[in-house]
Structures are given as C-alpha cells and as structure tokens.
Amino acid sequence: MRGPDADLSESEAAIGMADKPARPGTGPEAPRLGRTRQVWRGRPSPLGATWTGKGVNFALFSEHATAVDLCLFDRLGEAETARIPICDRSNHVWHAFLPDVRPGQLYGYRVHGAYEPAQGHRFNPNKVLLDPYAKAIAGRVDWSDGMFGYTIGDPAADFSFDRRDNARRTPKSIVVDPNFSWDDDVPPSRPLDETVIYEVHVVGFSKLWPAIPEKLRGTYAGLGSPEAIDYFKRLGVTAVELLPVHHYITSKHLIDKKLVDYWGYNTMGFFAPEAAYSSAGDMGGQVAEFKAMVKALHAAGLEVILDVVYNHTAEGNHLGPTLSFRGIDNASYYRLVPNDPRHYMDYTGTGNTLNVPHPRVLQLVMDSLRYWVTEMHVDGFRFDLAPALARELHEVSRLSSFFDVIHQDPVISQVKLIAEPWDVGEGGYQVGNFPVLWAEWNGKYRDTVRSYWKGDPGKMGELAYRLCGSSDLYHWSGKTPTASINFVTAHDGFTLRDLVSFNGKRNHANGEDNRDGDNNNHSWNCGHEGLDAPPEVRALRRRMVRNFLSTLMLSQGVPMLSGGDEYGRTQQGNNNAYCQNNAISWFDWNRDEDAQRLTEFTARLVRFRLQHPIFHQTHFFQGHDLRGIGIKDLTWINADGSEMTDDAWAAGFAKVIGLMLSGDAMQVRGPKGERIRDDTFLMFLNAHHEDIEVGMPSHVNVRWRLILDTADEAGFVNDGPVREGGSGHQMRSRSLALFQQEAGTADEAREIRGRRNAGQPMPPPAAPAATPAAAPPGIENPTPGSGGPDPDLPAQRRWWRWGR
Numbered sequence: 171m172r173g174p175d176a177d178l179s180e181s182e183a184a185i186g187m188a189d190k191p192a193r194p195g196t197g198p199e200a201p202r203l204g205r206t207r208q209v210w211r212g213r214p215s216p217l218g219a220t221w222t223g224k225g226v227n228f229a230l231f232s233e234h235a236t237a238v239d240l241c242l243f244d245r246l247g248e249a250e251t252a253r254i255p256i257c258d259r260s261n262h263v264w265h266a267f268l269p270d271v272r273p274g275q276l277y278g279y280r281v282h283g284a285y286e287p288a289q290g291h292r293f294n295p296n297k298v299l300l301d302p303y304a305k306a307i308a309g310r311v312d313w314s315d316g317m318f319g320y321t322i323g324d325p326a327a328d329f330s331f332d333r334r335d336n337a338r339r340t341p342k343s344i345v346v347d348p349n350f351s352w353d354d355d356v357p358p359s360r361p362l363d364e365t366v367i368y369e370v371h372v373v374g375f376s377k378l379w380p381a382i383p384e385k386l387r388g389t390y391a392g393l394g395s396p397e398a399i400d401y402f403k404r405l406g407v408t409a410v411e412l413l414p415v416h417h418y419i420t421s422k423h424l425i426d427k428k429l430v431d432y433w434g435y436n437t438m439g440f441f442a443p444e445a446a447y448s449s450a451g452d453m454g455g456q457v458a459e460f461k462a463m464v465k466a467l468h469a470a471g472l473e474v475i476l477d478v479v480y481n482h483t484a485e486g487n488h489l490g491p492t493l494s495f496r497g498i499d500n501a502s503y504y505r506l507v508p509n510d511p512r513h514y515m516d517y518t519g520t521g522n523t524l525n526v527p528h529p530r531v532l533q534l535v536m537d538s539l540r541y542w543v544t545e546m547h548v549d550g551f552r553f554d555l556a557p558a559l560a561r562e563l564h565e566v567s568r569l570s571s572f573f574d575v576i577h578q579d580p581v582i583s584q585v586k587l588i589a590e591p592w593d594v595g596e597g598g599y600q601v602g603n604f605p606v607l608w609a610e611w612n613g614k615y616r617d618t619v620r621s622y623w624k625g626d627p628g629k630m631g632e633l634a635y636r637l638c639g640s641s642d643l644y645h646w647s648g649k650t651p652t653a654s655i656n657f658v659t660a661h662d663g664f665t666l667r668d669l670v671s672f673n674g675k676r677n678h679a680n681g682e683d684n685r686d687g688d689n690n691n692h693s694w695n696c697g698h699e700g701l702d703a704p705p706e707v708r709a710l711r712r713r714m715v716r717n718f719l720s721t722l723m724l725s726q727g728v729p730m731l732s733g734g735d736e737y738g739r740t741q742q743g744n745n746n747a748y749c750q751n752n753a754i755s756w757f758d759w760n761r762d763e764d765a766q767r768l769t770e771f772t773a774r775l776v777r778f779r780l781q782h783p784i785f786h787q788t789h790f791f792q793g794h795d796l797r798g799i800g801i802k803d804l805t806w807i808n809a810d811g812s813e814m815t816d817d818a819w820a821a822g823f824a825k826v827i828g829l830m831l832s833g834d835a836m837q838v839r840g841p842k843g844e845r846i847r848d849d850t851f852l853m854f855l856n857a858h859h860e861d862i863e864v865g866m867p868s869h870v871n872v873r874w875r876l877i878l879d880t881a882d883e884a885g886f887v888n889d890g891p892v893r894e895g896g897s898g899h900q901m902r903s904r905s906l907a908l909f910q911q912e913a914g915t916a917d918e919a920r921e922i923r924g925r926r927n928a929g930q931p932m933p934p935p936a937a938p939a940a941t942p943a944a945a946p947p948g949i950e951n952p953t954p955g956s957g958g959p960d961p962d963l964p965a966q967r968r969w970w971r972w973g974r
Contacts, residue, residue: 198296198335207252212267214260217537218303218441219277219345225269226345230279230301231262231530232499234291237282238264241298245453247276247309247342250298262530273347274454276308277301278340281498285319287328290501290511292492294319297336300438300494302503302534304343304417305541307442308452311493312339313422319492328488328512340493341417341438344454348545350461357549358473360408362586362609362652362728363786366776367475368407369660370733371433372415372447377756389449390415390456394463399470405736405769406776409473409586411552413661415460417442419484419493424749427681432751433661435554436484436520438493440538443546464547473549475586476542480524480535481558481593487514487521495524502528517558517595526559526572535559536575539582550586552611555593557600573605583607588655602643604653609728612640612654619658620669620692623717623904625857628822633855634806637829639726641790650788654727658718659735664745666718666735669693670711671701676743679750687746701740712764713905716771716880717855720906723775724785724853733757736772737765771885778878778886784848789837803835805922807852811865811896813922825858826901830867834916850911850919856901864907867922868895872914881905895921 212227220227228240242252256264278300283293297319300307315322316334324330376382376392386392393410402410417439420431434444443460445452450459464474483503485496495503505515505523514522525531542548553559560570576582591600591610604610615636622629635642639651659666664675673695677687696714698707715738722729733739734757741747747755761769779785791804806814807828818824833848840846852874854864866874876890881902893899893909895918901907911919 198337207254208269209254210267210269211258212265214263214265216303217263217534218301218305219275219343221273221345221347225267226271226275227265227267228256228277229263229265229303230256230281230498231502232264232281232283233262233502233530234499235264235281235283235293237295239280239282239295240266240268241278241280241337242271243276243278243337243342245274245276248338250337253280271345273345275345276342277345278337278342279498285331287320287488287512290506292319292328292496292500294331294492294497296333297492297497298340298342299492299497300341301343302439302494302498303441303537304439305346305348305441306344306452306454306457307341307417307439307445308344308454309341311341311419311491313425314339317491317493318489319497320489346454346457348457350458352461352465352547355465355468355547357547358408358468358471359549360471360473361788363650363788364780365409365473365586365728366407366723366780367409367411367655367728367730368402368405368733369411369413369477369657369730371413371661371755372444373432373751374756375733378753379757379759381759385449389447390443390459390463391449394466399466399472402467402472403470405773406780407731408471408780409475409549410467411475411477411730413477414479414554415444415447415476416440416478417444421484421486422491427749429681429749430751431749432755433748435479435748437479437482438484440478440480440534441541461546468547473586474547475550475552475588476548477552477554478539478542479554480526480538481553481555482518482520482522482524485522487516488512490521503531517561517593517598518555519594523558523561527562527570532571532575535572536579536582539576540579543581543585548585550588552588552590554590556589556591556604557598558593558595560600561595577605577607602640602647606648609653609655611660611730612636612643612656612727614643615640615654615656615725615727616658616660617692619718619721622855623714623721623857624692624694625825625859625904626692630821630824630827631819633827634829637721637725638791638804639787645790651726651786651790652728652788655730656722656725656727657730657732658722659732660730661732662746663688664691664693664743665732665739665741666715667701667711667738667740668743668745669718670696670714671699671703671740672743673699674743675745677746679744679754680746680748687744691745700743710904712768712883713880713902715768716885717904717906719772719775720878720880720885720908721855723779724908726785726787726791728786729779731772731776737761737769767883774886782848782851783838783846784831784833784836784851787836787838792837801832801835801917802920803832803837805830805832805867805920807854807867807922809854809856809862809864811867811922813867826854826856826862826864828852828854828864828867830919830922832916832920850916852909852911854899854901854907856903856905856907858903860903861900862903863898863900866893866895866897866899866909867919869914869918869921870895872919872921873912874909875912876907877910878908879905880907895919 217229238256240254256266278298280295282295284291316336320328321330321332373388377388381397382392414434416437418434418436419438443456445456448456448459505525507513517523559572588609589604618632618636622633640654644653675687677684696707696710741754793804809826831851833850838846872895874893879887
C-alpha cells in the first residue's frame with residue numbers, strides 16, 4: 171500500500187514546522203520542543219490518523235476553520251509535547267504527515283476560527299479536541315468548567331468565551347496499528363429468516379459471572395470467552411446485538427449524581443471501541459480485544475450486530491461542552507436552527523442532531539460503518555433513532571441521501587441493517603416506512619402482544635397481523651416477514667419478569683423522582699405489585715412469561731430476545747436503567763430452579779423454531795385457497811373449532827384465537843429450488859381469565875398431539891395427550907397450546923367445520939371491525955405503514971439537555 175509520503179521528495183517536505191510559535195492571542199502558549207520534528211505535507215485522504223508503516227498521516231475536515239494545530243501528548247496524556255501548525259489544506263481537509271510518529275501516540279487538535287455563536291461558529295483553540303476519526307481513545311473527561319467553550323456562570327452564557335486550557339482534563343485520540351491476525355475468519359452470513367437475536371450489554375452480561383476470570387468479567391474478552399460462547403450455543407441464539415460499543419461520554423449531571431451512562435448512547439467516537447469494556451486498558455489494546463471477540467464468536471457461528479448512535483453526539487445543546495465536533499466545525503457537523511444558528515435542531519431528545527445531509531458528515535457515517543465491517547468484521551447494525559438520519563430539510567424521506575448511499579454501497583448493503591424506526595421529531599414514528607434492505611424494530615408487535623396477554627379487549631385482529639409477520643406494515647413495499655424484528659422487551663423498558671410484576675415503573679434510583687422512563691408499558695402485575703408475591707401469583711407470572719416467549723418464537727419475523735429474559739432477570743421495576751452500572755443491570759448467575767427451568771424452556775423454544783421452517787418463512791402467508799382445491803397455508807380457528815367469521819373478528823370481548831399452519835402448503839424453496847415441507851401445527855392462544863375448552867378442527871381421522879403448553883411449568887410436554895378432530899381440549903386461563911398433527915392427511919386436517927368462502931379467511935387490519943377485511947394478514951395492504959403518533963417515542967429514555 172502506498173503511504174501518504176510515497177511520492178513526496180525532501181524538497182516537498184516542510185521541515186521543523188513544530189518550531190513555529192503559536193499565533194498570538196488565539197490559544198495557550200505552545201510547548202517548548204526538545205527537538206525538531208519533520209512535518210511533511212501528507213494527504214487529505216483517508217481522514218483520521220493513518221499508520222503507513224513509515225509514519226502517520228493526519229487529516230481533519232473543517233470547512234470554516236482558519237487554522238489547525240496538531241497536538242502530541244506524552245503516554246499519560248497530560249503533557250503536550252508538541253504543537254504542530256498544519257499548513258496544508260485540500261478541499262477543506264487539513265493534512266500533514268509525520269514520519270517519526272508511531273502507533274500508540276496520543277494526539278488531539280486545537281482548531282482556530284471565529285467564536286460567533288449567533289452565526290453557528292464556536293471555535294476555541296484553548297480546547298483540545300478529539301479526532302472524529304480516532305480509532306481508539308484514551309482517558310475520560312475530567313469534568314470542570316474548563317471543558318466548556320464558554321465561561322460557566324457568565325451572564326452572557328454561551329456568548330462568553332472561555333480561555334482556560336483543558337489539555338490535561340480531556341481524553342486523547344490514539345494512533346492505532348490496524349494489523350491483526352484474522353486467520354480464516356469468515357462471517358456466518360446467516361439469512362435473516364434463520365436469525366434469532368440476543369440483545370445484550372458487554373458489561374452486564376458477565377460482570378458477576380464466577381465462571382469467567384475476574385479480569386475478563388464485563389469485557390469484550392468475557393463476551394468472547396469459551397464459557398460465554400457455550401452459553402450462547404446452548405441457548406440457541408444466532409446473533410448477539412451489543413448495546414453501543416462506540417466510545418461514549420458520561421454527562422456531567424450523571425457524574426454529579428454518582429451515576430454513569432451505562433447504556434452508552436452518548437457517543438463521542440464513531441470509530442473507537444469503548445475502552446471501559448476492555449481488559450487490555452485504554453491505550454489501543456481495546457481494538458485488538460474487540461477483534462478477538464468477534465473472531466471467537468464467528469468461529470462458533472455467531473454473528474455480531476452493533477447498536478450504533480449516529481443521530482447525535484455527547485456535546486449536547488448550545489450550553490454543552492466542547493469535546494470534538496463543536497470545536498472543529500460546529501456549523502458543518504450539527505443541524506442548526508434556520509435563522510437562529512445559535513441553537514440546534516433536536517430530533518433526538520439529547521440537545522443536538524448530527525447533520526447527516528452534509529456530504530462530509532454523511533461520509534463520516536459511511537466511513538465508520540465500513541470500518542466496523544471491513545476492519546472489525548461485524549455483521550450488521552441496529553440504528554438508534556434512525557429517522558433522524560433520514561431527515562432532509564425537516565421531514566423523514568425514503569429518498570434521503572442516507573438511504574441512497576447505503577443502498578449503493580457494496581459493503582454496507584450486504585450486512586444486516588435494522589432501524590429503530592422512530593425519533594422524537596414531528597412525524598418521527600416511521601414503523602413500516604423504511605425502504606427495502608432494512609428491517610425494523612416493530613414497536614407495534616411489542617405493544618400488541620403485551621396488550622393481548624394483559625387481556626385488553628379488541629386486540630384479536632391486530633394480534634393476527636403480528637403473529638404473521640405484520641404484512642399490513644411491510645408487504646406493500648415489497649418486503650418479507652424478515653422486515654419485522656419482533657420483540658416483547660428490550661434494553662429500553664421493563665424486563666420480561668418486571669413486565670408481569672409491576673403495573674408502574676420504579677425508577678427512583680435514577681435520581682429524577684421517578685419522572686423518567688415510559689409510563690405506557692402495557693404491563694400487568696398479575697394482581698400483586700412487586701416481586702414478592704404469594705405462590706399462586708408467582709406461578710401465574712411464570713406462565714405469562716412463557717406465553718410471551720412462546721408467542722415471540724412462534725411468530726413470523728425475526729425474534730429478538732432481551733438478554734436475561736431467558737432466566738427471569740429483574741431490574742427491580744426500573745424501566746429506564748440507562749444510568750445503572752450495578753446489580754440492577756448486571757446478570758445474576760446464581761440461578762434458582764425456576765430460573766434454570768425457564769432457561770431450558772427458552773433454549774428449547776429457539777431450537778424448535780429453527781428446526782421448523784413453517785415458523786420462520788421468507789414469504790407472507792396467503793391465507794386463501796392456493797390451487798383452487800381448498801388448500802390453504804393458514805387457517806384461523808374459533809375457540810369451538812370452526813373457522814373464524816367476520817363477526818368473530820369483530821367481537822371485542824373475544825380472547826381466544828387459533829391458527830392452523832399447513833406444512834404441505836408452504837411457499838418456500840431451498841437453495842437449489844427444492845420445495846420445503848414441514849409438519850402441520852395447530853396453535854391456540856387464550857388470554858381469558860378463565861379456563862376454556864377449545865374444539866379440535868379437522869376430520870375425525872386427524873390426530874393432534876399436544877407438544878407445548880405454557881400452563882405446564884416445563885412448557886414443552888413429553889408424551890402429551892392426543893386429541894382427535896372434533897374433540898375438545900381444556901385450556902388453562904391465560905395460556906398457549908401448540909399441537910402437532912401426527913395422523914390423518916393434510917386435506918383432512920384442513921377439513922374444518924364452518925369453513926367460509928376462501929376469499930375472506932383473515933381478520934381485518936384493525937379490531938374490532940364490522941366489515942370484511944380489505945387487507946388481511948398475509949395479503950398485500952394497498953397503503954403504506956402507519957406514520958402517525960405512537961407512545962413508542964423514546965421519551966422513556968430521558969436524555970439530559972445541557973442547561974435545561
């Protein structure tokens with residue numbers, strides 16, 4: 171590879187530039203140098219600090235700066251050993267090449283320019299700034315008033331100018347050697363329809379696990395350890411989705427309350443893995459440790475998906491600190507209020523929004539994504555508050571430059587792309603509206619499943635859509651069920667155990683008088699508030715947990731399991747544990763019999779799902795006569811065993827729904843074009859508070875064996891009872907039962923009493939309804955997905971706005 175100095179002669183090199191004095195009156199006095207450094211012109215690309223084997227090329231974008239100083243620091247990051255004015259600028263990129271700098275060098279920038287907040291400019295060379303392209307970051311912010319570009323307490327607020335030097339108190343960028351022995355690492359490249367996602371925090375997963383060496387607990391090495399991999403394999407998941415691992419900053423207000431930003435959604439380095447998650451420290455070893463984790467997970471067939479936050483940074487609003495982007499080129503990197511560029515557009519609830527429509531900012535995002543795929547070998551991304559990235563002038567646009575550049579990118583377009591399809595701006599709820607290539611966190615799935623099992627009336631029709639992959643949201647745009655990332659719980663909200671134990675949140679530990687977090691949880695405490703409850707209540711809660719897990723794993727789409735739900739993790743009722751880096755958030759590995767039984771049940775569910783393609787199809791159900799001879803791939807069943815009618819769908823009081831999945835009618839083909847077949851299954855869901863006898867549909871020759879019953883503590887039933895067509899089966903209150911056909915023909919199984927016209931077999935898109943379905947689940951919906959308001963807006967993640 172040609173380095174930036176490859177075609178530079180000595181006559182082209184600028185020698186001894188570090189001896190040039192600092193510009194008077196613009197920043198702190200430059201350090202005296204013990205020796206003269208060579209400074210060559212370098213190149214404007216690639217951006218960041220690039221080790222070539224012969225030296226390091228430094229390149230920084232700033233359109234509005236008048237001068238840029240490269241600052242070098244000692245190994246402690248405290249003493250500034252050199253300040254080098256960068257004299258070359260190409261296309262708004264300031265660049266220089268230092269042939270005597272090596273990996274491990276700590277550095278930062280001082281950027282000169284106008285300090286005019288009213289015009290959107292906030293340059294202050296007294297502040298050492300992180301490189302936006304830093305591959306590793308050392309140190310934490312030592313919060314003091316000097317970390318702000320303006321003078322804290324001054325009546326002029328951010329119109330004032332702070333002259334204190336923050337060099338000793340701010341993190342430093344590190345020059346990284348990218349070499350790593352990947353050997354024969356191959357991405358698993360598992361199709362989405364065969365994917366089961368496990369969402370987990372690097373620290374919380376192993377922090378308390380005695381099976382892992384203490385030094386490795388809560389680190390990348392711990393997550394990639396043999397013990398962790400064995401756990402993932404036994405659980406059966408195929409991908410781990412990591413809460414943010416980009417370097418982040420804990421805000422001052424949390425530090426003042428002796429809390430931390432545990433989730434890590436306060437990003438400050440889009441290329442740098444968070445050093446606090448590394449057992450190797452923060453001097454660059456975090457990069458190699460992250461790569462080793464990915465390599466180990468890949469070797470076990472597990473994919474790695476990153477939760478990424480490109481919608482905002484940790485610098486907050488106009489009263490926030492000056493750490494990087496604000497001091498490098500505020501007007502370019504952030505979306506400013508038109509006609510009032512002192513203030514920031516805030517589509518994120520954090521005080522600022524990254525200016526992704528700007529070509530150089532869009533390049534930053536794309537360069538970061540490509541880096542994590544090509545250099546760090548990750549397999550996909552979940553984009554936090556993704557609509558904020560797709561806003562052009564103001565509205566979210568399916569034709570935005572963000573989507574265009576990703577779709578044509580030969581690297582990024584080939585990995586898993588998952589959107590959190592809402593932000594806090596106007597029109598920000600975009601579930602169902604992301605273009606092809608994108609899957610989405612389906613908040614409608616979560617809310618519908620929670621409401622149904624809680625016993626809310628009128629949920630039958632919408633539940634049917636969610637069980638079948640949400641065709642009402644995705645079929646219209648040419649997508650498949652894999653566009654729907656189904657989840658009941660996630661990091662943001664109650665755990666599954668807390669969902670059935672608390673009617674109200676318990677967020678007092680967050681220090682905001684329980685005002686933070688979502689109030690609209692669709693939770694039900696099963697008749698007793700809190701974890702301590704009578705035995706009969708605890709038994710009901712365990713059953714409800716099994717209901718949720720079974721529904722999740724038996725629905726079309728891509729299931730996402732929130733880490734810890736497989737054993738009954740609790741956050742003591744805290745539904746916004748973003749600042750709780752303690753036992754509230756960490757996994758408990760001292761698990762009782764109930765926890766072990768639930769883990770085994772979850773693992774069996776995952777294995778069962780992956781073994782039976784009928785539960786993870788690549789096409790939506792048709793739900794009607796496929797060949798004109800009565801063959802249907804999906805049939806909806808009443809509690810009495812007859813086929814559902816329009817009146818039954820419209821009954822708001824109804825709580826029982828059944829569905830038959832015909833394994834011989836699947837519209838699925840294997841890699842060589844072969845038809846895929848599966849068994850036929852019959853599933854009943856009973857959200858009623860009383861036991862109900864359901865009728866077995868089909869001909870009397872058909873035999874149905876009960877294989878799963880959430881009323882049973884084990885969940886899966888060994889040698890379960892066999893019911894013949896036309897007979898009854900007693901279902902417990904609030905339970906799910908799954909039967910597998912073991913006798914009779916497929917046609918006899920579909921010989922259902924009360925079969926109505928095959929053209930109208932499915933529920934209306936919204937329940938209750940009194941008219942036949944215009945677009946039943948599995949059938950094309952002629953209108954795009956809903957873009958209306960939703961309680962899902964992420965106000966529950968109470969982000970701090972500086973100076974609020």
